[in-house]
Amino acid sequence: MGHLEGKVAAISGTANGQGRVALERFRAEGAIVVGGDIRSDDDTPYLDVTDEASVRDWIETAVQRHGRIDILYANAGAVRFGAVDTQSFEDWRFTLAAELDSVFLCAKYAWPHLKKTRGTIITVGSTAGLTGSVTNDRVAHSASKGGVIAATRQLAAEGARHGITANCISPGMIVTPGSQENLLAPDHPMRDIASAIPLGRLGTAEDVVNVAVFLASDAAAYVTGANVVVDGGWSIVLPG
Template structure:
């Protein structure tokens, strides 16, 4: 099935690299006019600090003025700090709230009137971390914020339904990105061998997540709202077996 977004204006956050950059390319290939932003500089990407509400409002309004409408918001951007409960500082806690909840809430809030006008679509990015605990990745603040994103999806679906606005979420498991290669998949991290516990036997890639977001954003998912689509190779659905000791 080919997704056709011709004529649609799509806002995507966090497009300077990783999953956001891949998503921007896929949405553009589907015919959408993509307006991307990131805190990092990159070609054809607006420089926006998504923790600054006024900066977000200005970015959204400029996009709506330039293109006349907003049809889709894909709130992809986020950054996190991992750590066990006893070691999470108030600064770490606040960082996660700002960079995993505020960076979602502000774009949604300011895009919402435009999405109502176009009967548009919202796609948020949760995580399997927002659905389960972990004995190998100490991530108490990350668990809370991603759980909040999943909950926000359901409330947006409720508030948007009367206006034809659909809201859905993709929740990736372990995905191979520049960020995960630097921490969770690094040679010294206990999660590095996680592929052995994933039923499909491997970690995912950014395009596999972006394709799911593309589907949820499109009319192909016209009867889907309030859903949390888990993209994790079966990791969260199946209890792991006994793993051989590390060599």
């Protein structure tokens, strides 16, 4: 029997990367998974996490098909990097919508169903929400991920009276198709960042999802409002 046997999990952003690994792992742990992504396929219905109607329909369809939601894993996000003096307002708004509005919308529409099941919310922050960076211009990304961490704490506070727990996972440098295209590209100043990570390697999607499985399981029933940093110790040393 898996750690999530019989639970219904709604996971956003399951087309690839951490979301795809989460979908497969949660199913392996016994969960019924309803995925969603703007890049839909046979295993992942269409979902635009920045569009209120799309999120509402995704949640309601999950409930209609499976009767309930026990776990919301608000994984989906997208980012446009840039410094404060060069980033366009359009890119700022795009990043905050994709990384912060998305969490609000998913939590808002899952909330009444999670109240019925005394369920759990998992969000995805980042070490970018904890510290600044001199090697990556990311003002919008830092703002949005800092907001996700703060919002998760408030969700935990508001959810406690209903038996809802809410926790955040903040990854450091994780190898994904997205990070390989930008932060780990050969011409990016962060390409050799593994040498600054105490554990001596980049993270994997599996490293992140391992924590998500725990937070989604009954073993974490007394854990709420936490921000679990998954970065190999990167954020606790200098250079950060």
